[in-house]
Amino acid sequence: MKDATFIIFGATGDLTRRKIIPAIYKLVKNKKLRSFRIIGCARSKKNIQTILSQSKKFARDVQASRWRKIVKNSVYQVLDFYKEEDYTQLAVLLGKQQRIFYLATAPEHFHIISKYLAKYKLARKTDNVVYEKPFGHDLYSAKKINKCISTVFNEKQIYRIDHYLGKELVGDITLMRFTNRILEPLWNSKHIAQIQIVMTEDLLVGKRGGFYDKYGVLKDVVQNHALQLLALTAMEAPKMLSGEYIRSEKARVLKRTQVTAALVGQYHGYKSEPGVTKNSTTETFAALQLKINNSRWRGVPFYILAGKALVKKQTSIHIKFKEVHCLLAKSCPSDSNYFTIRIQPDNGFSLELNSKMPGKKQAIIPVNMDFCEKCRFGPNTPEAYETLLEDVLCGDQSVFVRKDEIEYAWKIIDRVRKGKIYSYKKGTGGPPALDAWNKKNGVLWKEVSK
Amino acid sequence: MKDATFIIFGATGDLTRRKIIPAIYKLVKNKKLRSFRIIGCARSKKNIQTILSQSKKFARDVQASRWRKIVKNSVYQVLDFYKEEDYTQLAVLLGKQQRIFYLATAPEHFHIISKYLAKYKLARKTDNVVYEKPFGHDLYSAKKINKCISTVFNEKQIYRIDHYLGKELVGDITLMRFTNRILEPLWNSKHIAQIQIVMTEDLLVGKRGGFYDKYGVLKDVVQNHALQLLALTAMEAPKMLSGEYIRSEKARVLKRTQVTAALVGQYHGYKSEPGVTKNSTTETFAALQLKINNSRWRGVPFYILAGKALVKKQTSIHIKFKEVHCLLAKSCPSDSNYFTIRIQPDNGFSLELNSKMPGKKQAIIPVNMDFCEKCRFGPNTPEAYETLLEDVLCGDQSVFVRKDEIEYAWKIIDRVRKGKIYSYKKGTGGPPALDAWNKKNGVLWKEVSK
Numbered sequence: 001m002k003d004a005t006f007i008i009f010g011a012t013g014d015l016t017r018r019k020i021i022p023a024i025y026k027l028v029k030n031k032k033l034r035s036f037r038i039i040g041c042a043r044s045k046k047n048i049q050t051i052l053s054q055s056k057k058f059a060r061d062v063q064a065s066r067w068r069k070i071v072k073n074s075v076y077q078v079l080d081f082y083k084e085e086d087y088t089q090l091a092v093l094l095g096k097q098q099r100i101f102y103l104a105t106a107p108e109h110f111h112i113i114s115k116y117l118a119k120y121k122l123a124r125k126t127d128n129v130v131y132e133k134p135f136g137h138d139l140y141s142a143k144k145i146n147k148c149i150s151t152v153f154n155e156k157q158i159y160r161i162d163h164y165l166g167k168e169l170v171g172d173i174t175l176m177r178f179t180n181r182i183l184e185p186l187w188n189s190k191h192i193a194q195i196q197i198v199m200t201e202d203l204l205v206g207k208r209g210g211f212y213d214k215y216g217v218l219k220d221v222v223q224n225h226a227l228q229l230l231a232l233t234a235m236e237a238p239k240m241l242s243g244e245y246i247r248s249e250k251a252r253v254l255k256r257t258q259v260t261a262a263l264v265g266q267y268h269g270y271k272s273e274p275g276v277t278k279n280s281t282t283e284t285f286a287a288l289q290l291k292i293n294n295s296r297w298r299g300v301p302f303y304i305l306a307g308k309a310l311v312k313k314q315t316s317i318h319i320k321f322k323e324v325h326c327l328l329a330k331s332c333p334s335d336s337n338y339f340t341i342r343i344q345p346d347n348g349f350s351l352e353l354n355s356k357m358p359g360k361k362q363a364i365i366p367v368n369m370d371f372c373e374k375c376r377f378g379p380n381t382p383e384a385y386e387t388l389l390e391d392v393l394c395g396d397q398s399v400f401v402r403k404d405e406i407e408y409a410w411k412i413i414d415r416v417r418k419g420k421i422y423s424y425k426k427g428t429g430g431p432p433a434l435d436a437w438n439k440k441n442g443v444l445w446k447e448v449s450k
Numbered sequence: 451m452k453d454a455t456f457i458i459f460g461a462t463g464d465l466t467r468r469k470i471i472p473a474i475y476k477l478v479k480n481k482k483l484r485s486f487r488i489i490g491c492a493r494s495k496k497n498i499q500t501i502l503s504q505s506k507k508f509a510r511d512v513q514a515s516r517w518r519k520i521v522k523n524s525v526y527q528v529l530d531f532y533k534e535e536d537y538t539q540l541a542v543l544l545g546k547q548q549r550i551f552y553l554a555t556a557p558e559h560f561h562i563i564s565k566y567l568a569k570y571k572l573a574r575k576t577d578n579v580v581y582e583k584p585f586g587h588d589l590y591s592a593k594k595i596n597k598c599i600s601t602v603f604n605e606k607q608i609y610r611i612d613h614y615l616g617k618e619l620v621g622d623i624t625l626m627r628f629t630n631r632i633l634e635p636l637w638n639s640k641h642i643a644q645i646q647i648v649m650t651e652d653l654l655v656g657k658r659g660g661f662y663d664k665y666g667v668l669k670d671v672v673q674n675h676a677l678q679l680l681a682l683t684a685m686e687a688p689k690m691l692s693g694e695y696i697r698s699e700k701a702r703v704l705k706r707t708q709v710t711a712a713l714v715g716q717y718h719g720y721k722s723e724p725g726v727t728k729n730s731t732t733e734t735f736a737a738l739q740l741k742i743n744n745s746r747w748r749g750v751p752f753y754i755l756a757g758k759a760l761v762k763k764q765t766s767i768h769i770k771f772k773e774v775h776c777l778l779a780k781s782c783p784s785d786s787n788y789f790t791i792r793i794q795p796d797n798g799f800s801l802e803l804n805s806k807m808p809g810k811k812q813a814i815i816p817v818n819m820d821f822c823e824k825c826r827f828g829p830n831t832p833e834a835y836e837t838l839l840e841d842v843l844c845g846d847q848s849v850f851v852r853k854d855e856i857e858y859a860w861k862i863i864d865r866v867r868k869g870k871i872y873s874y875k876k877g878t879g880g881p882p883a884l885d886a887w888n889k890k891n892g893v894l895w896k897e898v899s900k
Contacts, residue, residue: 067723094782153571163548168806168808168809171806171811172805172806173808175804175805175812175814176803176805176806178774178805179774179804179814180774180787181636181641181771181772181773181774181786181787182632182636182771182787182789182801182803184774185635185636185804186631186632186635186636187642188870191631191635212885241812242812253806272489316469321631321632323631324628324629324630324631324632324634336631337630337631337632339632349803349805349819350819351632351801352631353630353633353799353820353821354625354626354629355622355625355626355799355821356618356622356625356626358618358827358832359618359837361621361848361849362691362692364625364629367821367826368821369799369800369801369820369821370818370819370820370821371805371817371818372801373808377808378818382808382809396811398811399811444787
């Protein structure tokens with residue numbers, strides 16, 4: 001049980017309502033948080049009650065007594081990020097409790113907010129500062145933010161959020177890789193043919209048009225989520241399965257990673273979405289081939305497929321093993337083994353094995369062994385933001401992104417040569433040109449176009 | 451579609467009614483058999499209609515029109531195995547069709563029947579002879595039978611049945627081992643800690659007391675079924691996944707196998723079973739430790755557990771992998787990975803992996819991935835005897851036991867030092883002394899005592 005004051009910058013935004021407040025509620029409910037306060041800050045005049053009442057449905061199944069606690073302990077403070085006097089006003093509200101500053105704002109404000117938090121001594125040495133993604137929009141801007149916040153805070157106080165790292169199955173990648181004899185010795189170029197990271201959405205840009213158009217899919221989800229998944233899947237064994245060792249190994253492998261082929265696309269009608277410029281060349285779809293230049297992965301292509309307005313929402317990692325030399329007299333295995341980690345929806349993992357076709361002696365059929373997390377543990381596993389906020393409370397940085405990781409990831413994305421932007425129909429598997437690209441680059445996406 | 455005449459010796463026995471006739475019916479139903487005849491032979495006077503009507507329920511869901519075909523094409527012939535003139539009588543009934551002689555008799559009659567089948571030219575060079583198990587009762591008797599039948603038949607005509615080899619999941623062992631990258635490279639002493647073959651029954655000896663008392667569990671199921679499972683699990687990669695290569699590899703590994711520890715038991719009340727001698731020392735339970743002296747398996751113990759009157763009926767092979775060196779800061783994996791092949795009931799296989807305990811960062815919990823054959827392919831996969839008879843029809847010997855295999859298997863059993871016979875209560879996991887034996891011999895049986 002911890003005590004804390006949460007100061008949320010960007011309190012009128014979607015993230016506060018949908019994720020941050022519900023996560024704090026869950027911490028209260030699960031007795032991780034004892035005495036606490038929530039201070040919502042933003043420039044516009046708002047009532048904290050309005051924000052909370054909009055937030056309630058996202059907290060799901062709230063107990064009235066516990067929610068009243070949230071209401072009682074929350075206040076709203078008008079704050080213009082660029083007005084120094086507003087910070088002194090905020091200072092008056094803060095007590096002795098540990099403070100968690102949550103910067104749920106656009107990254108261009110990170111540097112000024114950080115500066116004033118330090119200047120007016122709002123953030124003390126023992127307080128933590130959380131930075132929402134995106135962390136910059138390219139290597140240059142990310143370096144600039146890092147440089148600025150490093151001068152006012154210790155790296156130990158800095159929590160760069162990638163909420164994917166709070167997801168159960170993402171946390172499971174490292175654990176599974178390094179504690180299972182049936183996986184660990186096979187996890188290299190000798191046995192693995194290719195690795196696919198698929199991160200598709202069926203939704204369009206929706207209300208995020210203005211933001212999205214400045215970023216595109218590569219900066220919105222590939223630079224952070226997809227490359228973090230790649231790093232966890234590809235990294236060398238850390239000395240121990242604990243935070244700093246894992247962050248070092250992730251940084252090391254990202255440093256060796258580069259995009260070797262790319263195809264980008266934009267869905268039909270994107271240019272008419274609210275907030276999007278009429279002649280936008282922002283990509284809403286990307287297929288990447290990546291190579292990792294080290295001895296474990298030499299010769300093994302990695303692929304990332306990400307985009308909006310596609311067939312379905314899913315995030316999965318598919319490990320495609322090489323074939324075993326064919327021993328069969330009459331017929332050969334038609335497919336390799338796949339180990340799939342399903343991050344969402346329907347968390348779990350599965351293994352596709354070659355088995356005997358019933359009634360035939362030497363005919364092979366791939367069959368699936370499955371583990372579904374919900375089926376085993378029920379639906380109440382913690383959500384990413386709850387896990388992440390609890391870590392901030394406890395000072396555990398292991399699932400937050402370190403300075404060097406984030407810069408290596410931006411470097412990878414900055415160097416992508418996008419080429420022509422192909423358009424594609426909503427609800428399809430991407431641009432028609434993808435077929436030829438797949439063939440040329442040696443990928444047969446697992447379960448993507450279904 | 452084949453044509454054949456089946457001549458069943460021991461036609462009044464249980465096996466004919468329960469397995470052989472129903473299997474022939476299935477072959478007719480599944481259009482594997484076109485023109486056919488069944489000649490049931492035994493010493494006592496019997497009506498073929500009685501045998502068939504008792505057999506009908508074992509054939510399950512028979513279609514009247516097809517069953518009439520069985521009835522129409524079946525005859526009964528009184529035949530004393532030791533009367534030469536009876537064989538000449540039988541000869542009169544045989545036409546030009548391919549003949550399949552099925553010796554469903556006790557092994558002591560194998561040699562005389564074979565001799566007369568040859569002498570009176572009932573079995574021609576193109577006809578096949580099937581020998582039911584048990585094939586002898588020790589190495590000496592098995593060699594004697596082999597010697598005798600080898601002088602009158604070609605090994606190509608000789609089909610020694612082990613009906614376990616006709617079971618779907620048994621046929622799957624080789625296929626899975628050698629066509630899956632996730633299994634093949636790990637299948638050796640570097641990665642496997644131990645292998646357990648569990649073959650338990652909840653039933654008592656029932657009507658088989660007289661027979662059973664002469665054999666006991668080691669000769670009744672271990673010498674054949676359990677050692678065949680061991681051979682398939684342990685053998686080296688055959689040049690091709692086809693009959694003769696597999697039989698050679700099974701023989702090779704059995705030659706290198708020996709029992710290094712044994713504990714035998716007899717269930718309470720066994721001595722009062724009908725047919726059992728009052729001071730019987732026959733074992734109804736056995737736990738064995740075996741070693742295989744080759745480079746793949748040096749240092750890896752194999753275990754067999756078999757018996758009657760135990761908790762439940764199951765046949766499974768459990769591959770227990772070694773632990774991965776512990777990388778975890780806070781807690782360690784509590785269990786190794788298990789790959790389990792369930793031969794009966796509930797055919798399928800499963801893999802137990804270490805996974806992340808939801809909501810905890812570094813706590814491990816073993817979770818199960820499962821494949822259930824029935825769930826995927828429905829309940830209508832062929833039964834063992836149907837598969838086996840079809841193979842005999844087609845001249846495919848791959849799932850029949852070759853002369854050398856059967857002799858190596860008997861040699862292993864002949865050399866077991868049984869020691870004291872421990873008694874145990876019906877419906878338990880075996881003799882209480884098993885606990886100490888397990889500890890001493892390094893085995894923790896998977897799921898046996900549940």
